[in-house]
Amino acid sequence: MSVTVSVIVPVHGTAQHAGRAVGSVLATSVPDGVTVDLVIVDDASSFDVDSLARDAPLPARVVRHDVPRGPSAARNTGLAAATGDYVWFVGADDWVDPGLLAALTDAAPDADIVVAGTVPVTEDGVTGPPLPRRATGTVWTGPQAVEEFLRQRIRAGVTNKLVRRDLFDGLHRAPAPARPAAHD
Numbered sequence: 001m002s003v004t005v006s007v008i009v010p011v012h013g014t015a016q017h018a019g020r021a022v023g024s025v026l027a028t029s030v031p032d033g034v035t036v037d038l039v040i041v042d043d044a045s046s047f048d049v050d051s052l053a054r055d056a057p058l059p060a061r062v063v064r065h066d067v068p069r070g071p072s073a074a075r076n077t078g079l080a081a082a083t084g085d086y087v088w089f090v091g092a093d094d095w096v097d098p099g100l101l102a103a104l105t106d107a108a109p110d111a112d113i114v115v116a117g118t119v120p121v122t123e124d125g126v127t128g129p130p131l132p133r134r135a136t137g138t139v140w141t142g143p144q145a146v147e148e149f150l151r152q153r154i155r156a157g158v159t160n161k162l163v164r165r166d167l168f169d170g171l172h173r174a175p176a177p178a179r180p181a182a183h184d
Contacts, residue, residue: 002033002034002035003033003034003035003084003085003086003105003108003109004034004035004036004037004083004084004085004086005034005035005036005037005084005085005086005087005088005101005104005105005162006036006037006038006039006078006081006082006083006084006086006087006088006165007025007036007038007039007087007088007090008039008041008075008078008079008081008082008087008088008089008090009021009022009025009038009039009040009041009078009089009090009091009092010041010043010071010074010075010077010078010089010091010092011040011041011043011045011049011052011074011092012043012044012045012068012070012071012074012092013045013092013093017092017093018045018047018049018052018092019052021090021091021092021093021094021095021096022038022040022052022053024090024094024095024096024097024098025038025058025090025096026038026056026057026058027098028096028098028099028100028101028102029098029099029101029102030058030101030102031101031102031105031106034101034102034105035084036058036059036084036101037059037061037082037083037084038053038056038058038059038060038061039060039061039063039078039081039082040052040053040060040061040062040063041062041063041064041065041074041075041077041078041081042062042063042064042065043065043069043070043071043073043074044064044065044066044068044069049062049064050062061081063077063078063081065077071091071092075089079165079168082165084165085108085164085165086105086108086164086165087162087163087165087168088101088104088159088161088162088163089158089159089161090159091157091158091159096159100116103116104116104162105162107162108162108164111164112163112164112167113161113162113163113164113167114161114162115160115161116160116161117160118157118159118160
C-alpha cells in the first residue's frame with residue numbers, strides 16, 4: 001500500500017494548544033507506505049507559527065491568512081494546499097494518539113471515509129466515555145453512513161476522520177468572512 005495523507009491543522013489562539021496538537025501529529029507513528037504532508041494554516045495567529053514546523057521530522061508547510069477567518073476557512077485553505085490522496089483535519093486544540101494515523105490508513109485503500117473512535121479529555125486530563133460505542137471494523141455504505149450520522153452515532157467532528165481528498169472535488173466551499181482580531 002502506498003498512500004499520501006495531508007494532515008491539515010488550522011492554528012489560531014494559544015501557542016500552548018497549537019504546539020500540543022502539532023506535536024501530537026509529529027509524534028504519530030507513520031506506517032510503511034504512508035507519506036505525510038503536514039499543512040499548518042496560520043489563521044493570523046499572534047505567535048510564531050513557523051516554530052511549529054521548524055525541525056519537524058515530517059514535511060511541514062505553513063500557509064497564512066492575513067486576517068483571522070476562522071477554523072472553517074482555515075480548513076478550506078488547508079484543503080486547497082493539500083496534495084495527499086487523503087486529508088486528515090486536526091484541530092489546534094486536539095491531541096491525537098500516536099497510533100491513530102496507522103489505524104486510519106490501515107482501512108484507507110478500501111474506504112472513502114474512515115472514522116475512528118474518540119475519547120473526550122478535559123483541560124485537567126479527565127476523560128469521558130469513548131465515542132462511538134460501536135464495534136471496530138464496522139463498514140457502512142453511503143446510505144447506511146448517512147443514517148449513522150443523522151442518528152449521531154458518527155460524530156460530526158473532523159479530527160477522527162480520514163477522508164479521500166477527491167471527495168471534495170467540485171464541492172462549493174463558501175469562504176467565511178474575515179473576523180475581527182480578538183483583543184486581550
